[in-house]
Amino acid sequence: MSVFSSIMMIASVASSVTVAAAASAKRPVRDLDANAVRRFLDGDQTAFAEIFDRYKASIIAFCARFTRRRDVAEELAQDVFIKAYQHLPGWRPEASLQPWLFRVARNHCLNRVRKRENQPGTVHIELSEPAAHGLAAATLSPEAHVDVNRLGRALDRALGDLPEAQRSAFILSKTEHLSYDEIAEVLGTSVSAVKSLLNRAKTTLIGQLGPQLRAVSAAGPGR
Amino acid sequence: MKMNCQQVRELLPAFVDGALPERQMQGVRGALQGCPDCVELLAQLRALDAAAATLPRPQVSAEFDDAFWARLRVETRPAASPHTSWWRRFWTPLALFAGVAVMMVFALRVPLGDGTRGAEAPPPALTQRLDLLRDLPVVEHLEALEMIEVDDDLDMLLTMDELLTDEVLQRGGQ
Numbered sequence: 001m002s003v004f005s006s007i008m009m010i011a012s013v014a015s016s017v018t019v020a021a022a023a024s025a026k027r028p029v030r031d032l033d034a035n036a037v038r039r040f041l042d043g044d045q046t047a048f049a050e051i052f053d054r055y056k057a058s059i060i061a062f063c064a065r066f067t068r069r070r071d072v073a074e075e076l077a078q079d080v081f082i083k084a085y086q087h088l089p090g091w092r093p094e095a096s097l098q099p100w101l102f103r104v105a106r107n108h109c110l111n112r113v114r115k116r117e118n119q120p121g122t123v124h125i126e127l128s129e130p131a132a133h134g135l136a137a138a139t140l141s142p143e144a145h146v147d148v149n150r151l152g153r154a155l156d157r158a159l160g161d162l163p164e165a166q167r168s169a170f171i172l173s174k175t176e177h178l179s180y181d182e183i184a185e186v187l188g189t190s191v192s193a194v195k196s197l198l199n200r201a202k203t204t205l206i207g208q209l210g211p212q213l214r215a216v217s218a219a220g221p222g223r
Numbered sequence: 224m225k226m227n228c229q230q231v232r233e234l235l236p237a238f239v240d241g242a243l244p245e246r247q248m249q250g251v252r253g254a255l256q257g258c259p260d261c262v263e264l265l266a267q268l269r270a271l272d273a274a275a276a277t278l279p280r281p282q283v284s285a286e287f288d289d290a291f292w293a294r295l296r297v298e299t300r301p302a303a304s305p306h307t308s309w310w311r312r313f314w315t316p317l318a319l320f321a322g323v324a325v326m327m328v329f330a331l332r333v334p335l336g337d338g339t340r341g342a343e344a345p346p347p348a349l350t351q352r353l354d355l356l357r358d359l360p361v362v363e364h365l366e367a368l369e370m371i372e373v374d375d376d377l378d379m380l381l382t383m384d385e386l387l388t389d390e391v392l393q394r395g396g397q
Contacts, residue, residue, distance in 0.1 A: 056287070061280040070281040078291050082298055151270070152277035159278075173240065174275035180242050195237055202236045206267050213270040 029054075033097040040088055048088070051097065052081055058176055059105050065159065065171055066109035076112060080105045099178065099185040106168060106186060147216045151209065158208045166201035169194055226254040231261045239268045 032054070039047035059080055063073035083104055091097075159167050165187060172178040172186060183194045206213060226234075231254045237243050238251045255261050 052291070056291075057280065057283055060283055060287075064281045070284065073281060074284060074287050074290075077287075078294055081291060082295055085295060085299060148273055148277050151274040152279065155271070155274045156278055170275070174272060175278055175280075180240070195242070198240070199233070199236045202268060202271060205271060206264070209271070209274075210267065213267045213274070216270045216273070 029098070030096060034093045037088060037091055037093045037097060041091070041093070048085060051084070055098070055101055056081070059101060061175070062102060062105050062168075062171060063109050065167065066113055066164075068160070072112065076105065076108045079108050096182065096185070098176075099182040102172060102176070102178070102186045103188070110164070147212070151212045151216050154209055154212055155205065158205055161208075162201055162204060165189075166197050166204070169197040170201040170205075173198060226250050228254070228258045228261055231255065231258060232264055235261065235264055235268055239265065239272065 033051065036047040036050045040051075056077060059077045060070070060073050063076040063080075064070060067073050067076065080101060084101060159170065162170070168187060169183055172183045173180075178186065180191045180194045180198075184191045187194065187197075189197075231251055234243060234247060234251050238248060241248075243251070255265065
């Protein structure tokens with residue numbers, strides 16, 4: 001098996017299934033959000049608990065990319081959900097909740113970073129052990145699995161060096177599976193600007209992680 | 224759609240995300256076969272995606288939920304109308320209104336009721352009535368009438384009777 005065919009196999013399987021899974025998961029989540037918002041507007045307080053449980057981990061993880069500290073990220077996430085609770089009574093159920101939550105989170109994080117209470121990258125985030133979960137774990141050989149975990153750590157560090165808008169676009173796209181439209185909503189920009197941000201982010205990351213990316217690709221799927 | 228390598232490389236990041244129009248997706252697929260560098264870039268982009276899926280995430284602390292709900296209760300207390308019972312929503316404005324009404328009654332009671340100003344000067348209506356009484360002849364001579372002895376009264380009445388009789392007779396004679 002040639003290097004290229006090996007690379008193509010691992011990459012195409014992982015990527016296509018990821019995109020498909022994200023797309024198929026998107027609609028039910030939106031419907032669940034709309035349903036929860038309607039129930040909340042009808043006075044059902046448990047509906048807000050559902051929204052909170054659905055998004056708390058994502059919002060904390062997103063904030064942690066800015067603050068590099070879990071405690072500060074959790075504090076910011078609390079701010080986001082309190083704001084959500086206060087604004088939901090005027091919410092249109094058909095509006096998309098997830099991009100709005102990330103937009104509020106981003107604004108809170110940027111304000112915090114601007115206050116220079118925390119310098120990104122100066123304190124290492126208390127992270128759980130990275131795991132090649134989901135697709136990667138299912139399709140990679142043991143060697144590739146280890147390499148992907150290593151690559152994940154390297155990517156985590158490299159993301160810290162990206163300009164904020166590029167980093168946010170990349171995170172929202174690759175870990176939160178937001179569409180380009182939704183990312184544009186979060187960042188308050190156009191879809192073409194999002195494409196440009198992602199292109200530049202990926203080009204920079206490939207430039208920094210090229211050897212490790214090639215190593216993972218070369219390891220190929222399980223033999 | 225015919226594309227050169229540069230165009231393909233520019234479109235590859237969006238191609239990996241499935242974010243291109245179908246026509247461009249097909250164009251990229253067709254152009255990849257003749258461009259080994261583009262294929263390598265595609266592999267790296269997909270490996271990047273796989274790595275992004277393994278990005279470490281912070282564990283949510285055990286106390287996060289409790290801390291949030293406690294904070295929400297505190298920070299949204301005034302706006303927490305869904306938690307307020309119906310009787311509290313009904314009685315609170317009523318109690319406020321009653322309080323204001325009591326204060327107004329208390330404030331108005333002093334000039335109307337205690338009469339401290341009335342002792343110094345009687346009301347104008349009463350003064351007018353006393354003046355009218357003074358104008359009546361009976362009242363004017365009340366003091367003199369009280370001094371008259373009963374016997375004198377009878378004598379006087381008789382005298383008056385005689386006088387009246389004389390007068391009547393005189394008028395009748397005319």
